[in-house]
Amino acid sequence: MSIERTLVLVKPDGVARNLSGAILARIEAKGYTLVELKKTDATRAMLEEHYAEHVGKPFYEPLVEFMLSGPVVAAIFEGQRVIEGFRALAGTTDPTTAAPGTIRGDLGRDWGLKVQQNLVHGSDSVESAEREIAIWFA
Ligand code: IDP
Ligand code: MG
DSSP states (O other), X not given: OXXXXXXXXXXXXXXXXXXHHHXXXXXXXXXXXXXXXXXXXXXXXXXHHHXXXXXXXXXXXXXXXXXXXXXXXXXXXXXXTHHHHHHHHHOOSOTTTSOTTSHHHHHOOOOSOSSOOOSEEEOOSHHHHXXXXXXXXX
16 A cells, blocks of 8 residues: 555635634544645635636636635645545535534534535545645645
């Protein structure tokens, strides 16, 4: 089993709610290694690349606007199967039904908006991780 890297973003809702540290602590407590970390402002160009798979979906434009609404915390974490492991830790996309014990399940809720504000992003494959790390840590 080879060591993987994944891109984690604390989205603007997580930063605005002062949850960045609590979220990063959960990932570190599980045992993954923090490789890179920064607080940054996304640009529309970065988000168009990052969320290319979602172009044309009804939540796409609200998603881009949400991700531009404030700073994000971008991190690279490393470890065996970290891509799958972080997504399990994050929980499912919809925070209302995300399992208790997960980041989204414990810290997130539905705010009745056009896009789900669900605190975190995590890469979904080795290919996505490589592509996303290049966007956020160019
Ligand atoms: P993921 O973040 O769990 O991988 P994706 O399907 O990649 O979920 O969607 C990217 C982001 O777009 C989600 O994290 C969420 O913020 C938002 N999103 C996805 N699907 C919906 C939806 O059906 N309604 C509202 N927002 C959505
Ligand atoms: Mg995704």
